[in-house]
Amino acid sequence: MQTLKSRIYACRHLILIAFLSILSHFYVLWRFIMPEDRKDKVFMTGANDGLEQMLPMQLYLYEQFREGTWFYDMDFGLGGDFYTDLAYYYSTNIIYYMNIIFVRTGELIMGFDPSTIDFWAQNAFFISILKSFLIIYFTYRFLGSIGVRPVPAILGGFIFAASPTYFRFTIFWSFFSDVFIWLPLTLWALELLIRKRKPGLFVFAVAVTLINNFYFAYYQLIIALIYLVVRLIFIRKGDLPRTETLKLAIPSALLGAGISAAAFFHAVRGFLNNDDREYEVDVPLFEDLGWQDNIFYENYLVIILFLAVQALFTRQLYDRYFYRLFAILTIIFMLFTLSPYIDMFFNGFQQPQKRWHYMLVFFHAVLIAQYLSRFREIGARQYLMSLIPVYVIMAVSIYLKGEMVVWVPLIPVIHVVGLVLLTGSKRQLASGIYAALIVIFTMMVSASHTNTQIYHDGITDRNHLFYINSNHYASDRQEYSIEEIKGLKAPEQKIDYKVREQDNTPMYMDFSGTSIYSSIIDGNIIDFYYNELKVNIRYESISRYSSFQTRSNLFSLFNVDYMMRQDEAYGIPSKFTPILSDGTYTVYENEAPLPFIRYASEVYDPDDLVHPLHREHAMLQGAVTEALAPTAAPEPPENRLDEVGVETENAAYTDGILEVGEAGGGLNFNFDAFAGMPEDTDVYIEMHVELIEPEKRFTINVDGYPNERLFASSKYRTYADDLLYRVELKDSVPITFPEGRYAVDIQGIYTEDYEVLEQESLEQDPEYTVEAHANSYEVELAEPRAGIASVPIIYRDGMTVSGNVSGELKSFRTNYLMTGFETVEEDRIITFSYSPPYYWLTLAISILSILASLIYLDVFSLRRRLGPKRK
Structure with missing residues (x-):
């Protein structure tokens, strides 16, 4: 009878958790479902990284996995190992795998069409609700393990899952919020290990955390160690002895790590193979705080609910072990928000990133849950005293912000109901109303934050269904033109095209392109672009590469034989001619193509090549490699800087310092000395450019080619300031800058008549x-x-x-x-x-670790059942 009753209660709790998981998405669902105009149907994906990375990658990986391609694809940018490089995103992501199982099932049974971005944009709602269910459930189970009653435990999970931080993470970088699942799961697993001698869930928690995302596994490692150390130092009655806890925790962690090897090892390899340049900006010890940094009011990332403030100022509950623990953790992590050094620490001692705040949200949610669970133990006087700091913080916050947020008037209503619950006779009714008000309040805080901090004009004018079917993203006309090119080209030939700054256009338009936008890019590609060949990408970013800066040699070398541009586009490579046009988009074909497989008559040592053009010619004429003994050394190109006249326009240029006036200005290069050269000759200008002051984004306009450069302290700067620009040969070429003071060193002027390319193309x-x-x-x-x-x-x-x-x-x-x-x-x-190096070895380790875990847990379970009972 008792078991049946327990099951009924458990079922009710699951239904409540499912209801709250959907309810937490009320605002974002309303913004998508209710509007009739497609331009107002806002989907749950950010317009920047969401549209440029998250959705294209989900679509791309689904297509690869469905076709049985697991590791390498020539269409992944220039080509590469998507399994390793996209492990930061989705290629090893357990939540994504769960999702694509549902998607594939729906495709086969219900006719889903996952080949469109529309589908994945709408799918985001489903997967987020599923994640919220898991977050609330695991938080509820953790809170139950530390003595919190079921309903307050569910409310604590809801506060965590419905937090502004969760929605910010989910909308902008959907895989970020997976960590909301693994944090309560890990701590619940630790509690089962420490208090009930059950290591199985901890093995599972370690494995899924490491598999799901190696980057956030680092965060999880930090907090799990902190929690375990605290629990070992301050042992409670009923805990295992320290040595016994460690005897369980260490092998369990090792087994979990072993299970993850086939994913975690390769994800870390991808990170280590990424570009390794350091962040060269001085970081202050403390933030320069403003009203928007107020974590209690309108912070852009995290909002600490007033209930946590009441809990922190309720002294009589501090005699409870876990209450005291999470109150201290909440206070410490609130103080951590004041220093960028903490952001650097949690980001692996790299540039400061505020991605650890989910821990603070969790700690304060756990504290609130305990407060609610012990609420009736609070005296009325203590309760009223705890309200004072709440109203002081609210008053100061409203004063600093200059306006009252929509959820503020609900605070006194909740306080009145809370007082009735403590002092009135109808406590059951008051308790239900109080819980409902907390749910409503949490939703209002989240909705208000989403409306002002996430769904602002810069986002909502793009993350809707009309936009992603327009020529700003993927229109029918664009896709029709791409299909026409695919009908003309051979399978191995590439198409150079992207929609504006959408570097992952090839992923969602399904063609072999030349661009990619990803936080993890093979360092050899970055080195090729920025150092060896100095391919000057229009938008400076360490996370992107695209095209070849209109340099014909490189297009031919990489079999990029078709290009699509809008008619008004800048810069077409010398060897490309138009073959199709629909009045908006023009398709160009390479007149000097090279074969896919090329045989080399000469081998060149890369150390003998001194200039990007030198390297281009060597690649055209032979093979550049360290793997074979060199057989020749090509002649370096001639630096003809002395033959070129350089004049200033609305600028002063003295001792390498260029000072540009308010209207903008720069340098004019006179190429009269090159008169008489072949008609399709190009000029390559090599120069070093750094903005000295003021610090800002700026554009170097090179004869109509706008090179967008990041401000000096940007986290995404390439620090590649030695630039190479290709321009068409004409009498005069301007290079202009916005107002400012620049360090400019003109290093060289080179001419390229493409004779080498033409000879190789005619072979x-x-x-x-x-x-x-x-x-x-x-x-x-x-x-x-x-x-x-x-x-x-x-x-x-x-x-x-x-x-x-x-x-x-x-x-x-x-x-x-x-x-x-x-x-x-x-x-x-x-x-x-x-296949990734050591993949089959790591897969064997994973399989053996799974078998070892099953044996370990089975033997351990048997020993626990047969061993002496603990008193």
């Missing part, structure tokens, strides 16, 4: 066909040929090249990014396949 191509398979690429030659060859398949450690007769061939990195190999006469079919 007789080896006849071949290229076929893409799920996890490999195959080049079939009409006639076998021995020699040193290369293909523009981006080389990563783990790339394997094999011939149909000779088996595995010697492969290596060549031409900075490409895959080089040595063929033998017998091989007619060359196969390229890839």
Whole structure:
């Protein structure tokens, strides 16, 4: 009978949790469902990273996994290991895997169409509600393990799941808020281990945390260690002895880590292979605080509910162990918000990032839940005394902000009901009203924050259904033109196109492009763009690369033979000519294409090459690699700076300092000395540019090419200030700057007539066909040929090249990014396949760790059942 009753209560609690999970999304659902105009249907994804990264990556990975492609794709930017590089996002994300199982089921049974961004934008609501359910449930279970009654425990989970921080994380970077699930799960698992000698859930919690996201696993490691150390130092009655706790915790953690190896190891490799430049900005010890930094009122990230303030000032509850613990943690983490050094610490001692605040939200939610659970133990006098700091903080906050937030009038109503609950006779009714008011208040705080801090004009004018089907993102006309190009090109040829700043356009328009926007990019690609070849991307960012700055040599080398631009677009490479136009978009074709597989007659040492043009010519004429002995050294290009006249316009240029006036100005380069050169000759201007003052974003306009540069303290600066600009040869070329003071050093002027490219393009191509398979690429030659060859398949450690007769061939990195190999006469079919280094080893470790965990838990469970009972 008791068991049946317990099950009924548990079922009721699950229903309540499910209801609150949906209710917490009331505001965002209302903003999407209620408006009739598609322009007003705001979906739950931010207009910046949400549209540019989250949705395209979810769509792209779903397509890859559905096709059975697990690791490498030539269409992933220039090409690469999406499993490793996107582990920061979704490629190892357990919540995403749960989601795509539902999506695939819906596709097969209910006719879902997950090939559109519309679908993934709407799917965000479903997955967020699911996550909220798990957050509330795990928080409820943790709170129950530390003695909180069920309804207050559910309310505590709701306060955590419905917090402004959760919605900010979810809307802008959906995978961020997964950590809201793993934090209460981990602490619940620790409590089961410490108090009930049950390590199974801790093994699971460690494994899923490490698999889901390596970056937030670092945050989880910090807080789990803090919690465990506190629990070991301050032991409660009924806890295991310290040594016994450690004997359980350490092997359990190791087993969990072992289970995660096939995901965690490769995610960390991706992070370590990323560009490693340091953040070169002095960070102050304390924030320069303003009204918007008030964590009790209108903070852009976290709002501490007034109930936590009451709880902190309710002294008589401090005799409770967990109450005292979470009150102290709440106070400490509130103080942490004052210093950017804490932001740096939690971000791995890199640039300050405020991503640890979810911990503060959790601590204050746990404190509130305990406060509500023990509410009737509070005396009326103590209750009234705890209200004083609440109204002082609110009064000061309203004064500093200059206006009252919509949820403030509800505070005294809750206080009155709370007083009735403590002193009145109808406590059951008052208790229900009090709980309902707390739910309503939490929703109002979240909705108000979402409305003002997230759904502001800069976001809502883009994150709606009309926008993502417009030419600002993905219109029918754009997709039609892309399909036309796909009908013209060979499978291995690339298309250079992106919609404005949407560098992940190829991901959601399903074509092989040249651009990507991701926080994790293989460092070799970054080095290629910013250092070796100095490809000057229009929008400076360490997290992006795109196109080849209208440089014909590079387009041909990487088989980028088609380009689409709006008619008014700046800069078309010299060797591209228009072939199609619909009045808005023009398609260009490369007149100097190169074959996909190229055989080298010469080998060049990269250390012998001194300039980007030097390197381009070497790649065209042979193979640039450290893997083979060099056979030649090409002539470096001539620096013709002395032949060029440089004049100022609305600027003064003295001793390397360029001072530009209010209307903007800069330098004019006179190229009269180059008269008589071939018509399609280009000029390459090499210069060092740094803005000295003021600190701001600025644009270097190079003869109509706008190069957007970040302000000096930006977290996303490349620190690549040695710039190379390609311009068409004409009498005079201006380079202009906005008002400011700049350090400018003109390092060189070079001419390029593309004679080398034309000669290589006219060489007789080896006849071949290229076929893409799920996890490999195959080049079939009409006639076998021995020699040193290369293909523009981006080389990563783990790339394997094999011939149909000779088996595995010697492969290596060549031409900075490409895959080089040595063929033998017998091989007619060359196969390229890839798996991350040590993948099969780490997969074996994961499988063995799962088996070891099952044995460990089974034996441990048996010993626990047969061993002496603890008193």
